[in-house]
Amino acid sequence: MEKDVYILAIESSCDETAAAVVKNGRDVCSNVIHSQIALHTEYGGVVPEIASRKHIEKINQVIERALTDAEKELIDMDAVAVTYGPGLVGALLVGVSAAKAISFASGIPLVGVHHIEGHISANYIENKELKPPFICLVVSGGHSHLVMVKDYGEYEIIGRTRDDAAGEAFDKVARAIGLGYPGGPKIDRISREGNPQAIYFPRAKVGNSEYDFSFSGLKSAVLNYLNSCKMKGEEIKTADVAASFQSAVIDVLVEHSMEALKNYSCRTFAIAGGVASNSSLRNAFEKACRREGIDFFHPSPVYCTDNAAMIGTAAYYEYCKGVRHGFDLNAIPNLKLGEKYTGDSFK
Numbered sequence: 001m002e003k004d005v006y007i008l009a010i011e012s013s014c015d016e017t018a019a020a021v022v023k024n025g026r027d028v029c030s031n032v033i034h035s036q037i038a039l040h041t042e043y044g045g046v047v048p049e050i051a052s053r054k055h056i057e058k059i060n061q062v063i064e065r066a067l068t069d070a071e072k073e074l075i076d077m078d079a080v081a082v083t084y085g086p087g088l089v090g091a092l093l094v095g096v097s098a099a100k101a102i103s104f105a106s107g108i109p110l111v112g113v114h115h116i117e118g119h120i121s122a123n124y125i126e127n128k129e130l131k132p133p134f135i136c137l138v139v140s141g142g143h144s145h146l147v148m149v150k151d152y153g154e155y156e157i158i159g160r161t162r163d164d165a166a167g168e169a170f171d172k173v174a175r176a177i178g179l180g181y182p183g184g185p186k187i188d189r190i191s192r193e194g195n196p197q198a199i200y201f202p203r204a205k206v207g208n209s210e211y212d213f214s215f216s217g218l219k220s221a222v223l224n225y226l227n228s229c230k231m232k233g234e235e236i237k238t239a240d241v242a243a244s245f246q247s248a249v250i251d252v253l254v255e256h257s258m259e260a261l262k263n264y265s266c267r268t269f270a271i272a273g274g275v276a277s278n279s280s281l282r283n284a285f286e287k288a289c290r291r292e293g294i295d296f297f298h299p300s301p302v303y304c305t306d307n308a309a310m311i312g313t314a315a316y317y318e319y320c321k322g323v324r325h326g327f328d329l330n331a332i333p334n335l336k337l338g339e340k341y342t343g344d345s346f347k
């Protein structure tokens with residue numbers, strides 16, 4: 001029988017300080033998340049400098065707690081994994097420095113992980129039967145990508161946003177209709193009381209690229225609608241605006257994803273990222289996939305938003321391929337999916 005592989009994973013790319021222990025890639029032994037949402041709420045969004053400072057304050061506690069919850073010690077770990085991009089550079093540096101320090105002091109190998117690769121891999125945690133190839137829609141605060149997952153760690157981006165990410169659109173529209181930060185969950189909640197057909201907002205097509213997205217026009221359409229209501233002295237029904245906006249975003253995401261599945265003759269589909277926890281979006285995909293006979297996978301909400309368990313899962317498959325990083329591993333804020341660290345000690 002093969003020896004179990006335990007990975008201590010660290011995530012600090014944005015406003016969550018997180019650590020987890022993951023066994024054999026798919027068993028989460030612990031998953032500790034310290035969210036900074038309350039801290040950033042008064043500014044209406046993430047303040048990078050404040051995020052970095054809070055990560056520094058919390059990182060050791062969160063790591064210790066992850067080991068304690070898993071009833072493990074550092075010497076039980078086979079690797080220490082960390083998100084090294086993309087994300088806020090100051091925030092990423094905290095996790096990368098902590099992971100390097102642990103690796104240096106304990107001699108445990110270091111494995112750097114791409115944040116989006118982590119989001120995609122979150123699907124493996126609760127869906128033990130899911131294996132590549134499949135198409136994954138990654139919709140988070142910073143990214144909207146339609147990705148062909150060819151194999152573990154092998155990706156082809158088949159569609160991307162030309163402007164705002166889906167989560168960014170949720171956050172901006174939420175601010176405009178007075179719901180505040182973080183916008184996604186608030187729009188999700190209030191939309192349940194609204195009529196998604198109350199106002200027609202545009203479903204953008206992007207030139208000749210059938211899988212790309214554009215959400216900035218939709219955001220402007222919502223702002224124009226709000227201004228015109230104010231000018232005419234008409235009442236703004238917040239729940240209707242939220243539901244109508246949300247349904248425009250979902251329509252486009254579903255349409256493009258189903259088109260890609262058809263054209264790539266792919267029968268397996270997954271969603272990932274913070275926006276993937278949206279209840280209407282999950283229902284819409286559930287329905288569309290059932291209609292087309294596609295196997296549909298999604299992580300639980302806690303594994304959709306930023307967490308370290310997903311980083312441990314992604315790291316496991318890299319670790320098994322022999323990927324190890326050296327102490328020259330650095331934070332790369334604009335790291336592209338599929339791009340690997342090319343430092344001297346990359347193996």
Ligand code: KG4
Nearest residue numbers: 140141142167184185188274275278305306
């Ligand atoms: O994946 P994530 O935690 O961080 C990034 O990597 O960006 O995603 C955060 C984004 C935010 O824009 C947030 O508003 C959005 O995910 N989000 C949601 C929901 N929960 C979080 N959007 C729509 N509906 C939700 N329930």
Ligand code: ZN
Nearest residue numbers: 119140305306
């Ligand atoms: Zn994320």
